[in-house]
Amino acid sequence: MRCLIIEDDAETAQYVASTLSGAGHQTAIAPDSRSGLDHLSQSPCDLLVLDRLLPGDMDGLALLRTLRNSGNAIPVLILSALATLEERVTGLRRGADDYLAKPFAAEELLVRAEALHRRAAPADSGSELCVADLVLDVQRRSASRGGRGIALQPREFRLLEYLVRHQEQTVSRAMLLENVWDMPADPQNGLIDVHISRLRHKVDRDGEPPLIHTVRGLGYKVSARS
Amino acid sequence: MRFGLRSFHSVTARLILGYSLLALASMAVLSLTIYFDITGSLSAESSVATRHLFARLDHTYRAQGGRALAATIDQLLQDGIDTDREIYLYAAPDHTLLAGNLTAYPAAVGMNRMQRALVQRNGQPSHALILATRYPDGAVLMVGWDLSNQTDMRRMLTQAMIAGSGVALLLSFLGAGIFRRLISAPIIAIRQTANQIGPGRLDRRLPPSRDEFAKLNDDINAMLDRIQSLVDGVRTVSNAVAHDLRTPLGRMRARLEAALQQPGDAKALAAAAGQTIADIDGLIQIFDKLLTIAQAETGAPRSQFIALDLNRLAHDLFEFYDLAAEDQGIALHLDPCPQAPVLGDRQLLMMAGINLLENALKYTPAGGAIHLETRLEETRAALIVSDNGPGIPPALFDAVRRPFIRLDPARQTPGNGLGLAIVSAMAQLHDGELRLEDNGPGLKASLLLPSA
Numbered sequence: 001m002r003c004l005i006i007e008d009d010a011e012t013a014q015y016v017a018s019t020l021s022g023a024g025h026q027t028a029i030a031p032d033s034r035s036g037l038d039h040l041s042q043s044p045c046d047l048l049v050l051d052r053l054l055p056g057d058m059d060g061l062a063l064l065r066t067l068r069n070s071g072n073a074i075p076v077l078i079l080s081a082l083a084t085l086e087e088r089v090t091g092l093r094r095g096a097d098d099y100l101a102k103p104f105a106a107e108e109l110l111v112r113a114e115a116l117h118r119r120a121a122p123a124d125s126g127s128e129l130c131v132a133d134l135v136l137d138v139q140r141r142s143a144s145r146g147g148r149g150i151a152l153q154p155r156e157f158r159l160l161e162y163l164v165r166h167q168e169q170t171v172s173r174a175m176l177l178e179n180v181w182d183m184p185a186d187p188q189n190g191l192i193d194v195h196i197s198r199l200r201h202k203v204d205r206d207g208e209p210p211l212i213h214t215v216r217g218l219g220y221k222v223s224a225r226s
Numbered sequence: 227m228r229f230g231l232r233s234f235h236s237v238t239a240r241l242i243l244g245y246s247l248l249a250l251a252s253m254a255v256l257s258l259t260i261y262f263d264i265t266g267s268l269s270a271e272s273s274v275a276t277r278h279l280f281a282r283l284d285h286t287y288r289a290q291g292g293r294a295l296a297a298t299i300d301q302l303l304q305d306g307i308d309t310d311r312e313i314y315l316y317a318a319p320d321h322t323l324l325a326g327n328l329t330a331y332p333a334a335v336g337m338n339r340m341q342r343a344l345v346q347r348n349g350q351p352s353h354a355l356i357l358a359t360r361y362p363d364g365a366v367l368m369v370g371w372d373l374s375n376q377t378d379m380r381r382m383l384t385q386a387m388i389a390g391s392g393v394a395l396l397l398s399f400l401g402a403g404i405f406r407r408l409i410s411a412p413i414i415a416i417r418q419t420a421n422q423i424g425p426g427r428l429d430r431r432l433p434p435s436r437d438e439f440a441k442l443n444d445d446i447n448a449m450l451d452r453i454q455s456l457v458d459g460v461r462t463v464s465n466a467v468a469h470d471l472r473t474p475l476g477r478m479r480a481r482l483e484a485a486l487q488q489p490g491d492a493k494a495l496a497a498a499a500g501q502t503i504a505d506i507d508g509l510i511q512i513f514d515k516l517l518t519i520a521q522a523e524t525g526a527p528r529s530q531f532i533a534l535d536l537n538r539l540a541h542d543l544f545e546f547y548d549l550a551a552e553d554q555g556i557a558l559h560l561d562p563c564p565q566a567p568v569l570g571d572r573q574l575l576m577m578a579g580i581n582l583l584e585n586a587l588k589y590t591p592a593g594g595a596i597h598l599e600t601r602l603e604e605t606r607a608a609l610i611v612s613d614n615g616p617g618i619p620p621a622l623f624d625a626v627r628r629p630f631i632r633l634d635p636a637r638q639t640p641g642n643g644l645g646l647a648i649v650s651a652m653a654q655l656h657d658g659e660l661r662l663e664d665n666g667p668g669l670k671a672s673l674l675l676p677s678a
Contacts, residue, residue, distance in 0.1 A: 083514060084521050085573050089530075103510060105503075155545050181546055183575045194549040226312070 001046035001117050002026045006036035006063070007079065008055050012102070016049055016079070019106040020113060033058035037066065045074060047113055052080035052091065060063050068095040074175070075116040085184055107218045111170045118169065129164045131211055132224035134203065136164055141204075150202050155180070159199055163212065163222040172219040196220055237409075242402040249394030257387040264383075265376050272355045272371040273340060279312065280357045280369040292316070292365060296325035302489075303327055311372045313347055313354050319364025328368070332356070335368065345370065353377060412439040416446065426455045456523070459628065467516075470630060470643075474509055478502045515644040518577065519629060522651035532658075533678050534575065536566035536600050536607050543579045544598055547587070555592035566600040566607040567678040570656045575609075575675075578652035578667050581645040582611040589615035589669070606658070607677045612670035623662040649673060 008031050017027040024114040028043075030036035033054050040048070048067075052060035064076060076098075078091045083101035093100045097119070098112050129136040133146040141157050143150040152160065158191050159180045163171065172193045177183045196212065204210040213221045279302070287295040299314045303326075314326035321331040330346040335358050343356045356370040412435060422430045431450060432443040485491075485498035544560040551558035568575075586596045590613040599610040618626055627650040630643040649671070650660040658675040 063660075084517050085577075086521060089573075101514075103506070153545075164333075181542065182572070182576075183546065184577050191546065191550050194553055224253055 001111075002028075002044065003047045003113065004028050004030060004036065004039055005049045006030045006033065006054065006060070007049070007051040008032060008053075009051070010159060012079075013049075015106070016109060019110055020054045021047075023110055023114075025113075032056045033060070033063040036063065040072070040074070046116055048074050048076045048079050049109075049113065050076055050096070052078060052082055052087075060073070061091070064095050075119065077109075077113055077116055079109070096165065105218075107170070108172050108174065111219065112175065113174050114169055115166060115171065115175065129161065131164055131167050131222055132209070134164070134211055136161055145203060145205075145208070148205075152202065154200075154201070156195075156199050159195060160203065160222075163220060167222045170215045170219055170221045175219070199216075238402050238406040240397055240475050241405060242624050245398035245402060246395050249398055250391050253387060253390045253394055255618075257383055257390070261380065261383045264379055268373075268376050268379065272373060272376075272454070275308070275311075276340065276355050276357050276369055276371045279314075280359075280367075283314070283367060284359065285301065285370060287361065287365075287367060295367070299325040311375075313345065313352070313356070313368070313370030313372060315358075315366070315368035315370075317366040317368075318552060319366075321366070324365075326368070331366075332368075342373070342390055343370075353577075369652045408578055411441075416443075419446075422451065428457060433523045459523075465630075466627060467630075471509060478505050496504070510642065515648055516629070519568075519644065519648055519651045522574070522648075522655040527582060531569045531571055534568050534570050534572055536575075536609055536675070537562040539572065539575055539579060540566075540600050542576070543583060546674060547583050551587060551596060556587065556590050557595040558593065559597045561597060561599040563600050566602060566609075568607045568656075568675040569678040570675060574652050574655065575673075578649045578673055579611075581648050582609070582673065585645045585671070586611050586613040586615070586669070589613065591615060601672075602677065605677055608661075608675070609673040610670065612665045612668060613670040614665065616624065617664060617667055618662065620664055626662070627660060646671070 003025050005013050005020075005027060006018050007016065009030065010031070013031070013072055017029055020027050027094060028045075030039050033056060036048075036050075039045075050060045050064065054060055054063070058066070060078060060080070063156045064078075067074065067076070076096045078096040078099045079102060080087070080091065080099070082091075082101045088099045088101070097116050100109060100112060127137060127139040129135060129138060134143065134147070136143050136157075138161065141152075141154070143152055143157065143160060159176065162176065162180050176192055196214075200210070200212045210225075211222055211224065215221050238282070243478050271433055283298060286298050299316055302312060303309055303314065313328060315323065315328045315331070316325040317323055317331055323329075323331065327348055328345055329349045332343055332345045335341065335345075335356050337358050337360050339356050339669055340355060343354060343584050345352055345356065347354070353373045353376075354370040355373060356368055358366060358368040360366050379421060415432060419430050419432050428450070431447050434440070435443050440480070479499050482502060485495045540560060540562055544558065548558050583598070590596055594614050595612065596613045599608075599612070601608045601610060626646045629647040646660065646662075653660045653673055656675050657672065661672040661674055663670040663672070
């Protein structure tokens with residue numbers, strides 16, 4: 001995908017750019033809002049990585065407002081040192097699609113950027129989600145694998161559904177916390193792992209090729225490939 | 227600045243000016259009202275008397291002739307009734323005086339209309355109301371009323387007004403002076419206290435008072451209490467920050483330095499980098515928590531609060547933690563009350579709940595139990611987490627609410643001493659309270675929130 005990074009700190013911008021281009025994406029860097037808007041008007045982009053505190057008369061949120069008012073629905077990932085819950089909520093309310101606080105891990109940025117790109121792509125509107133022989137019926141909230149019914153608690157179903165909707169894609173623990181539990185990314189490490197291990201126990205039985213994979217140091221991925 | 231009359235901007239000067247203008251204005255209104263009332267009624271009286279006497283004498287002349295008129299005038303001037311006011315003149319066509327008390331014929335007097343004129347009465351000048359007529363035979367009759375008492379009255383009232391204004395001005399100055407004494411004492415007290423607090427004596431407070439300044443003093447004292455507790459908090463936090471942040475920073479620096487000294491050992495370098503990143507993540511977490519507390523203590527916008535079901539929140543927490551508790555061999559029980567509506571921010575309250583549960587999970591031994599309950603207490607709803615771990619000595623209940631206070635002085639248990647401080651800050655932000663009790667054994671922590 002084509003990513004535009006609007007960030008005034010050159011080192012951070014370079015770090016973001018090399019993270020994204022390392023995963024095969026095209027990147028461009030703009031050091032302030034004006035040049036960012038110019039770039040957007042000249043060449044199409046799939047994702048905007050936006051800093052909030054920018055030099056000049058237009059900060060990140062003002063740029064976002066300009067974009068959304070002009071009907072531009074490009075996915076926007078805000079990258080900001082303003083890290084409190086309140087600032088986060090403000091950013092999301094003003095039209096951002098995701099919000100990552102600085103400092104951040106490169107992988108976390110990458111998985112979030114890719115998730116945003118997928119979300120922007122036309123969604124599968126059917127009520128069935130599949131990975132290999134795992135089938136999720138979103139309407140009836142039921143799951144089965146190779147014809148074997150899997151009994152899931154409502155929260156387990158939401159967790160599995162989120163993973164399957166992002167199949168072949170790594171999702172971080174923070175993303176799971178935010179999207180499945182609607183929790184501030186705060187609790188001690190390991191809690192998500194407990195839930196995943198319980199889910200894995202139900203989904204991946206002995207002898208079946210595992211579908212839920214651990215991505216070391218980052219999170220999880222549902223994939224048909226082992 | 228001395229509290230005095232130095233300039234127009236001093237409160238006392240403005241008070242004096244205001245009071246004086248007010249006093250003078252009311253004096254003027256009063257005096258003018260009295261003056262016009264009295265002179266009005268006097269003029270009316272003079273005018274009626276003049277007309278009455280004129281009609282009578284006119285009739286006498288027309289009916290009985292000049293001789294009778296002269297006799298009547300003489301009689302009127304000797305009857306002792308108003309003789310010092312009445313003015314009469316009966317003159318021949320050549321203006322020779324035939325009867326009356328005027329010593330000269332007033333040439334300026336016009337005929338057949340009531341008028342004011344200056345006449346010579348018994349040789350004295352006199353302001354008078356005069357009605358005169360000339361008969362066809364040329365004779366002149368004038369009847370008048372001396373107005374000198376009205377002039378006296380006007381002079382008297384003017385004098386009274388000047389004297390009264392003087393007294394009013396004097397009273398204004400006196401009143402303002404007394405007022406100044408009354409207000410300057412408490413103001414001086416407030417200024418002295420402020421001057422002492424400025425350079426750092428934050429423990430100073432205003433004396434109690436029972437007048438209008440009492441509320442002001444109370445408000446200022448409450449503000450000072452809050453400032454002092456904030457400053458104390460900052461002091462505690464900065465000490466703790468020095469310890470809890472410098473220690474890991476020092477550790478990281480030492481580790482990286484050691485790794486750099488063996489440049490050939492790529493494995494050791496990678497291990498050092500990995501550990502350092504983990505340490506930095508820990509620091510970031512501490513920063514985030516501190517920011518959350520600071521934000522809550524400065525009072526984040528309550529306009530974003532919405533009606534929430536505390537039971538739902540407890541249920542979400544339970545769902546999230548039951549597996550982890552089970553893994554640790556701890557029984558987590560959920561016991562909701564029928565209804566627990568509150569007004570708040572879900573994420574912030576969730577963060578408070580997370581901290582309560584993590585605290586309990588950290589200190590409860592395997593085989594122990596944690597109860598997660600919701601209760602309604604009069605006007606408040608409570609989220610209660612009780613465990614049967616080692617608990618906290620009641621003497622430390624207040625201390626553990628402050629950031630970085632840990633019961634383990636050696637700091638060997640994991641954690642950063644921010645958990646209960648966050649819960650306490652969240653409670654404050656929601657106009658609630660964190661109540662800690664001995665669970666015998668264990669800790670019972672209740673997050674009390676105003677019920678919606």
